[in-house]
Amino acid sequence: MKKPRSIKRINSGNGRLIILAIFSSMILFLARFGYDYGFSDQDEFLPLLIRFIDSTAFSGDWFVNAQLDGFNIRLPLILTLLPLAIFVGIPATVLIVYLVSFSLLVWAVFRIGMALNGNAPAAVISAILTVSVTTLWTLGGNDIVTGMLVPSQLAWMFGLWGLVWTLEGRSIAPGILCGLAVVYQPLVGIHLTVLCTVARLLLTWGSYHSGSFWSATKMAVLSAVWLPATAAVTASPVLAALIFEQMHNTISAESIAILTQFRAPHHFIPSAFNPTMSTRFLVLFGLGGLSIWLFRGRFQPKMRFVLVGLILICATLLALGYANAYWIHVDFITKLQLFKFSVSIKLFMVAAIVTCIFSVMPKSILERIGRIFSHPVTIIIVTAGLAVLVGHGIRSENWTYRTIPTIFRGSAYNEFVQSDNQDARLFDWVQRNTPASAIFAIPPDYSGFQTATLRAQFVSFKAFPYHEDDIKEWYRRLLVQTRYDTFEPGIGGVIL
Structure with missing residues (x-):
């Protein structure tokens, strides 16, 4: 009877540690970056979500109508939010999904x-370090969480759980989870499917390495191939739609240049990366690699072999991304956004560095840390801190700043902005004094206008389409409102 009680205590302790990790990460992240809603990258999907709820909204918005003309990669997230949004409103739904996905990440x-x-x-x-301290210590402005809900956050959530269960030896679930990651953000999903497949390959090969090399390799390949196959079947509706679009709607080199050099050079061109974040990434890479080498015996059996393999794959693909940006210039490689692999490297290197630090600590200190972390009082303090933070008000980069509880008392759309905010007064005037069919030609980089006013916008810099004709129309509309007829490669929206 002692063994079950011992197991129960261990599981209970880990449960408290998980709560500690989640709540502490939330406190640090929200205190540093805040929570935002209704602007920036959400310009790409919130207006369409509103249109699904209210068929009369944005009837004259060309971007919303273009999204309705065919499949778009934001549709899975919109359909996920739609059922709950009908009952509790869009702001509350977005917040709920954000917090749940944050916690699961x-x-x-x-x-x-x-x-x-x-x-x-x-x-x-x-x-805590990966999510809330080393945020954006990557290449290309990528990370697993941001200050607002975006499709990639759900993709990282499903994909990282696929990696968890791959490392824990599960067979079917990782492929399904990677497939779901592809559904929400194809590039992130493909990235994590590659990592999970490599991890499965290395784990299986390590289990059979005592036999002949070719026999072990054969067993490893046969075991690993099921993972991407399962992912492909799970994501087949989205993959089929994307393949169909690619076959009938080829993106020209000109349109790819508009995306990579004008709309989002910070994701594609190394010279446009944040130099501070790139330097921090290189420091993490160096310290993590040194930790893995010096403390290789501190990792779980087989895991150092898998960890090194995953890092080498990620580093190789990052090198390919650099080579493609400066020398090769293959459009297919460009569209893969290989710099997203720096996020996984950061995750692995942080784990390696922490393992190194804990390895040199005296055992007595480690035991004391474990007792403090799992103590109920610690959990209560952290929970109270999170409650005070969200109740007092979370800093925001835009006009939607208010406390989280007020979001749940808002309407289906936008009635939770500060009444004493200048932008909020402007948006209120627009709603009261202009027809719902009005189209506003406001500065393209003025984000959040559509969600706040329920009025169409002539063009939004953030709301980027992915069809050839729509990309050219998007760029044409931008030029109508600017004095430039060309753009300087790698500078991007700065010219606006």
Whole structure:
């Protein structure tokens, strides 16, 4: 009877540690970056979500109508939000999905840390550092969470859980989860499917390495191939639609240049990357690699082999991304956004560095840290801190700043902005004094106007289409409102 009670205590302790990791990460992240709604990247899907709820909204908005003409990659997220949004409103729905996905992402990072080093307190620190401290210490402005809900956050959530269960030896679930990641953001999903497949390959090969090399390799390949196959079947509706679009709507080199050099050079061109974040990424890469080499015996059995393999794959693809940006110039490689692999490298390197630090600590200190982390009082303090933060008000970069509880008392669309905010007064005037069919030719980089006013916008810099004709129309509309007829490669929207 003692063994079950012991197992129960361990599981209960880990449960408290998971709560500690999630709530601590939320406190740090929200205090640093805040929570935003209704502008920036959400210009790409919130107006269409509103249109699904109210068929009369944005009837004259060309971007919304263009999205309705065929399949678009934001549709899965919109359909996910739609049922709940009908009952509790869009702001509350977006917040709920954001917090749930944030929590599951932190939990996944915790589990990855546990799989690599088997140390629960170290996994807590790894999760907090990865999500809330080293935020955007990557290449190309990519990370697993941002200050607002975007499709890639759900893709990372599903994909990282696929990696968790791959490392834990599950067979079918990782492929399904990677497929769901592809559904929400194809590039992130493909990226994580590659990593999970490589992890499965290395784990299986390590299990059979005592036999002949070719026999072990054969078994590893046969085991690993099921993962991408399962992912492809799970994501088949989205993949089929994307393939159909590619076959009948080829994107020209000119349109790719508009995306990569004008709309989002910070994702595609190394010279446009944030130099501070790139330097921090290189420091993490160096320290993590040194930690793996010096403390290779501190990782779980087989996991150092898998970890090194995953990092080498990611580093190779990053090198390919650099080569393509400066020398090769293959459009297909460009569209893969290989710099997203820096996010996974960051995750692995943070776990390695924390493992190194915990390895040199005296055992007595490690035990004390474990007791403090899992103590109920610690959980109560962290929970109270999070409650105070969200109740007092979370900093926001745009006009939607208010406390989280007020969001749940808002309307289906936008009635939760500050009444004493200048932009809010302007939006209120627009709604009261202009017809619902009005189209506003406001500065293209003025984000959030559509969601706040329920009025069409002539063109939004953030709302970028992915069909050839629509891309050219988007760029034409931008030029109508600017004095430039060309753009300087790599500068992007700065010219606006």
